[in-house]
Amino acid sequence: MDTVVQTLVNALMQSSFVALMAVGLVLIFGVMRVINFAHGEFYMAGAYVVFWLYAQHDLPFFAAVVAAMIIVGIIGLIIEQLLFKPMRENPLGGLIMSIGVLFILQVLAAVTFGVGLMKHIPPLYPGATPLFGMDGVSVPWQRLVAFGIAVLLLIGFWLFLKRTRLGWALRACAQDREAAALQGMSINRLALIAMGLGAGLAGAAGAIMAPLVRVYPYIGGPVIVTAFIVIVVGGIGSLEGAVLAAVLYTFFHTFVATYLDGTIASILGLLLMLLVLIVRPAGLLGKGEKV
Amino acid sequence: MAKKGFTRRQFTGTAAAAAGAVAASSFGAPYVARGAEKVVKLGFLGPLTGEVAGWALPGRNACLIWADQVNAAGGIKIGDDNYMVEIVSYDNEYLTDKSLIGAKKLVLEDEVKLVLMLGGTDAPAAVQFFTKQKMLSTTLLPSDLTPDTLYHLAPAEVHPLYNVTGVEWLAENRPELKTAAICAQDDELGWPSVATYLAAFEAAGIDVVYNKYFDIATTDFAPVVTAMLAENPDIVCLDTAYPDFVNLLCEQLFLQDYKGQIISCTLDFYGRIIEKTSTEFLEGLIFQFPDFDDPAMNEPHINFENPNEFFVNYNERFPDAWSAVTWEYPAIAEMWRLAAEKAGSVEPMDVFAALKEGGRGPHVFGDADWWGEELWGIDNALVGNWPVVQIQNGKATIVEYRNIIDWWNKHGELLKKHTAEQG
Numbered sequence: 001m002d003t004v005v006q007t008l009v010n011a012l013m014q015s016s017f018v019a020l021m022a023v024g025l026v027l028i029f030g031v032m033r034v035i036n037f038a039h040g041e042f043y044m045a046g047a048y049v050v051f052w053l054y055a056q057h058d059l060p061f062f063a064a065v066v067a068a069m070i071i072v073g074i075i076g077l078i079i080e081q082l083l084f085k086p087m088r089e090n091p092l093g094g095l096i097m098s099i100g101v102l103f104i105l106q107v108l109a110a111v112t113f114g115v116g117l118m119k120h121i122p123p124l125y126p127g128a129t130p131l132f133g134m135d136g137v138s139v140p141w142q143r144l145v146a147f148g149i150a151v152l153l154l155i156g157f158w159l160f161l162k163r164t165r166l167g168w169a170l171r172a173c174a175q176d177r178e179a180a181a182l183q184g185m186s187i188n189r190l191a192l193i194a195m196g197l198g199a200g201l202a203g204a205a206g207a208i209m210a211p212l213v214r215v216y217p218y219i220g221g222p223v224i225v226t227a228f229i230v231i232v233v234g235g236i237g238s239l240e241g242a243v244l245a246a247v248l249y250t251f252f253h254t255f256v257a258t259y260l261d262g263t264i265a266s267i268l269g270l271l272l273m274l275l276v277l278i279v280r281p282a283g284l285l286g287k288g289e290k291v
Numbered sequence: 292m293a294k295k296g297f298t299r300r301q302f303t304g305t306a307a308a309a310a311g312a313v314a315a316s317s318f319g320a321p322y323v324a325r326g327a328e329k330v331v332k333l334g335f336l337g338p339l340t341g342e343v344a345g346w347a348l349p350g351r352n353a354c355l356i357w358a359d360q361v362n363a364a365g366g367i368k369i370g371d372d373n374y375m376v377e378i379v380s381y382d383n384e385y386l387t388d389k390s391l392i393g394a395k396k397l398v399l400e401d402e403v404k405l406v407l408m409l410g411g412t413d414a415p416a417a418v419q420f421f422t423k424q425k426m427l428s429t430t431l432l433p434s435d436l437t438p439d440t441l442y443h444l445a446p447a448e449v450h451p452l453y454n455v456t457g458v459e460w461l462a463e464n465r466p467e468l469k470t471a472a473i474c475a476q477d478d479e480l481g482w483p484s485v486a487t488y489l490a491a492f493e494a495a496g497i498d499v500v501y502n503k504y505f506d507i508a509t510t511d512f513a514p515v516v517t518a519m520l521a522e523n524p525d526i527v528c529l530d531t532a533y534p535d536f537v538n539l540l541c542e543q544l545f546l547q548d549y550k551g552q553i554i555s556c557t558l559d560f561y562g563r564i565i566e567k568t569s570t571e572f573l574e575g576l577i578f579q580f581p582d583f584d585d586p587a588m589n590e591p592h593i594n595f596e597n598p599n600e601f602f603v604n605y606n607e608r609f610p611d612a613w614s615a616v617t618w619e620y621p622a623i624a625e626m627w628r629l630a631a632e633k634a635g636s637v638e639p640m641d642v643f644a645a646l647k648e649g650g651r652g653p654h655v656f657g658d659a660d661w662w663g664e665e666l667w668g669i670d671n672a673l674v675g676n677w678p679v680v681q682i683q684n685g686k687a688t689i690v691e692y693r694n695i696i697d698w699w700n701k702h703g704e705l706l707k708k709h710t711a712e713q714g
Contacts, residue, residue, distance in 0.1 A: 003521040006547065010513040115340035116348060118535040120563045128546045140546040213510055214535050216342070222510050257514035258521075263477070263506045265514075 002136030003258070009131060011254035013143040016150035019246035020205040021223060022230040023157060024198035026242045029231070030174030031187075031194035034084055034094035039227060040220025041105035042199045045072045046206025047215045048109055051119040054210075061124040061211075065149065068207035069200040075105075076199025080192050088191070102220070109217040118214040146208040153204055154243065157197075161239065170194060174237060226253075229273045235286020245284055331367065331374040331637045333358075333624060334403035336393045336417060339382035345534040345559050346431070347409050350620035352609050354378045354407070356601070357621035367628050370635050376628075379403055383413050391416040398424050404637045405627050407620050410435040410445075411479055418443045427639035429623050431616060434483050438668035442643055445663075445672040446626055447619040447655060449695065451484035451531055452666075453677035454556055455491040455702070456693035457577045460679040461526070461554060462495030468525040468552055472501035474515055474540070475530035484531035484556060486709040492528075493709075494702040500524055505536075512536070516543040526552045534559035534614065542567045554578070557615040558680075561687065570685040580615035580687075581680050587689035592657035592676070595622055622655045629653070656692060665703065 025039045049068035053059040059067070079101055087093035113119065125141035161167035173180040173190045181187050206219075213219065230249050234241030252272060256265035276283060335354060337347030358376040366373040379401045381393035394417035397403045406421060408414060410430030418440050421428045425442060433445035433452070461468065471492050475481035481504060492499050500522040505515050519527060527549065529540050537555055544553065545568035558564070558578040565573055581588060583602035588595070595601070595618070606613060626646065631637050634645035646652060650661050652673045659675025676692040699706070 003517060006517045007514065010511075010517060014511055014513070110340075116344040117342075117560070118538070120560075120566075122566050126567060126569075128548060130548075135548070138546060138548045143546075214539065216535075219510075222508055254511075254514050258518045261503060262509050262515065263504075266506065266508075 002134065005131065005134065005137045007255055007258045008251075009137060009139055010258070011251040013140075013147050014254060015247045015250035016147045016154075017205045017209050018226055018230060018250050019154060019243045020150045020201050021227045022234065022242035022246050023154065023239050024201035024205075025227050026231050026234075026237060026239050027170070027174070027194050027201075028198040030237045030239075031170060031177075032080070032084060032088075032094070032191045033091055033177070034087075034098060035091075036198070037095070037098040037224065038079070038101035038105060038220075039198070039202050040222075040224030041102050041109075042072050042076065042202035042220075043206035043209075043223050044109060044215075044217065044220040045075060045105060046203030047210040047213070047219060048113060048119075048206075049203065050207045050210040051113070051121050051215055054124075055119065055121045065204060065207040069204045072203025072206070073196045073200030075203075076195040077192060079199075080195035084195065085188060085191070088188070106217045106220075113217070115217060118216050119210075121211045121215060123211040140212075142211055146212065149208045150205070153201065157201065158239075166193065226269075229269055231283075232273050233276045233283055235283025238283065238285040238287075241283055241285030248284075328366075329372050329374045330377050331631075332377045332379050332401055332403045333627070334397035334401065334406040335378055335380040335620070336383055336390060336397060336406050336413075337409045338385035338413065339380060341384050342533050342535060343385045343409070345614045346616045349609065349612050349614040349617040350407070350409075351378070351380050352612065353601075353605055353617045353621045354624055356604055356608060357624050361628060367637070368632055369637060374637060376624075383417075385409075385411075385413050387413055387416050390414065391420060393417070394420045398426050404631075404639055405429070405624075405642070407623055408435075409616070425640055427627075427643050431619055432480075433663060433667055433672040434479065436663055436667035436669050436671050440669065440671065442639065443671060444643075444646065446646070446652065447623050447673070448616070449663075449672050449674050449677075450480075451487040451556060452674070452695050452699070452706075453579055454484060454487045454531075455494070455698045455706075456677050456695065457554055457579055457679050458488065458491035458495050458497070459693060459698060460691055461552065461577055462497060465552065468497065470498045470500045470522070470524045471526040471528050471554075472519040472522050472524035473499060473503075473528040473530055474501075474519055475504050476507050476532045476536055477504035478507055480531050480533075482713050483710065486713040487706060488528050488530060489709040489713075490702060490705040491698075493705050494698075497526065507533075507536075509536075512539045512543045513547075516540065516547050516549075520544075520547055520549060524551065526554055529553065529555035531556040538564050538567070541573070545569070545572045552577070558682070558687070559614040560611070561682065562611070562685075565685055573682045573685070576682045578680050578682075578687075579677065581678050581689050582613065582687045583618055585687065585689045587678070587692075590692075592692075593655065594653040594657065595655050596625070618655070626653060660696065662696065665699075666706075 028036050046068040049071050050064045053067055054061050054064035083097045084094055087097050123142035128138035128140040131137040131139050161171055169185050230245045231242050234245030253265045253269050256268055335351045338344050339348050358378050362375050366375045383390040383393045390413035406428040408430050410432035414435045422441055427442050429444050431448040433449050473488055475485045501519050529537055541564045553576045555578045557580055583598040588598040630642045630645035634641040654673045654675050656676040659673045661670045662674040663672040664670045674695050676694055678689045679691050680687050681690045
């Protein structure tokens with residue numbers, strides 16, 4: 001029983017940052033129609049900002065997380081303005097550009113911080129607490145903090161999209177770019193905002209996970225694979241679908257990894273994605289495109 | 292009438308002052324080989340970057356210290372000549388193809404006389420090339436050895452054979468521990484180590500209740516640890532895992548409130564692990580690699596000059612960078628120096644013959660035998676004593692030296708069986 005509950009806890013904690021990654025990716029794709037392969041590198045950049053500011057320069061952890069969001073958001077804005085914008089009408093060009101950005105950011109991290117052992121980032125809150133007095137089940141404090149920040153950011157992001165004019169504009173653009181443009185919305189401006197927000201969320205995900213994972217230049221690889229699976233299962237373009245799929249996929253993966261094997265979990269995760277594509281090609285909450 | 296130019300007295304004074312200044316400036320300065328002096332180059336071919344760098348870069352850095360010490364003492368004496376030492380490094384990123392490129396560069400362009408390697412993934416093609424070139428090379432992983440690797444030696448480490456000493460010590464000193472869970476990384480480092488631990492646990496009468504590999508792409512170790520702890524083991528065995536993995540596994544064991552015994556092949560940068568967990572949590576953990584400031588490193592059977600001083604020097608020059616294997620590469624280089632002086636030559640085959648002479652050699656932890664025919668088909672591994680190391684009050688402490696061949700003579704068949712089962 002304890003093992004089942006501990007696995008539930010592990011999965012819940014993990015799902016929050018996966019959801020944070022996925023909604024940013026969905027937003028960027030929805031507004032810009034760019035499959036951003038460099039999204040994992042935004043996550044990596046966020047983790048390095050926390051390493052640099054918190055672990056190396058003693059900035060408070062929460063300030064470092066905010067700084068990571070802002071810095072990675074700005075990186076996103078620059079990339080959009082310089083690289084993605086000129087490729088606006090060329091989806092393949094945007095995709096190739098994002099792969100280029102992926103390598104550039106990896107090399108920048110490698111040159112700046114080295115490629116040796118993982119960076120040592122001590123947790124702000126070491127240790128764990130038993131879950132509701134269950135001695136066999138523990139909730140690590142640092143993971144709880146990461147979970148809390150991720151949930152707050154997701155709620156804030158959802159409120160922003162649902163309750164603000166800018167949020168409505170972003171959703172409108174994600175639903176139908178041409179119709180949004182005909183309503184007088186600036187697609188370039190919305191793309192800039194989407195990129196800044198999406199990158200900032202990925203940066204935040206990297207920042208909150210930095211004390212819990214291996215921080216090295218290629219950390220984005222496994223993360224982006226998971227994020228892609230999640231947005232395909234959730235329905236490309238659906239923010240609610242991304243969150244739902246993040247939770248379902250992470251629970252599935254964590255339980256299989258615990259009770260069977262991590263490698264089997266990754267293989268079955270991909271098969272799950274294929275199954276969803278066969279049964280519901282638009283994903284769990286996605287809408288099929290009109291032909 | 293005023294005299295033009297230098298007087299004899301002025302000349303003598305100036306020359307003496309200049310000579311004094313030059314001599315004074317030489318003290319404490321790193322050695323730079325001058326044109327007329329003979330130089331012998333030693334190659335270092337290993338992963339200086341990437342996730343395995345922790346088992347190569349500290350060793351390369353230690354070799355630089357060793358070379359400086361040798362050169363400061365006048366170099367290597369070969370007949371009437373003194374050879375200054377130069378370390379030439381090549382970062383193979385632990386990739387087979389880059390390793391072969393590096394091997395060719397070191398041998399054909401740099402003309403090195405010995406190549407120090409970590410071994411494992413990056414070794415096969417490079418070692419094949421070395422054998423054809425009759426180049427002497429060394430590994431820390433004797434699983435590289437085959438009957439065909441004639442000049443490839445494992446003179447410092449016999450991974451993972453020495454892991455048996457930790458289990459044997461644990462069984463004798465904590466007989467109440469009856470079950471063990473093993474998690475291992477799924478690669479050529481992990482596989483033979485699992486076979487060794489399985490054999491050692493079986494020999495010690497400890498039941499293995501969990502034994503699974505994890506993918507080396509694993510990012511979240513919580514499920515791995517949850518699965519292990521579900522079996523309520525008395526001992527958690529981390530096998531041979533990359534330093535980052537050992538760090539994260541220990542952290543997860545701490546977070547999931549594990550209070551039992553831990554055993555691991557390595558525990559690199561354990562100060563960082565203590566910072567993430569606690570001194571109490573790591574207390575009693577058994578592993579196999581000592582710090583060289585350990586008092587037990589001063590015992591008379593140790594073949595390493597001033598290990599305590601070396602440890603201090605290393606940590607001054609490369610702070611917070613001592614890893615499990617730091618000492619092994621300079622220890623091999625020092626063995627090579629002694630053999631070269633004995634052979635009166637730096638040529639690889641002459642040094643090789645001197646190293647193997649008499650079937651015994653000066654292993655760091657005591658004189659040992661060239662051994663391995665039974666396991667790898669060739670007696671190219673120097674095997675003898677190995678330390679069992681325990682974390683005591685937050686510090687790595689040698690608790691005992693044990694003889695690997697003694698264990699093999701009693702339980703060798705078990706290891707052969709488990710090695711065959713692991714494929």
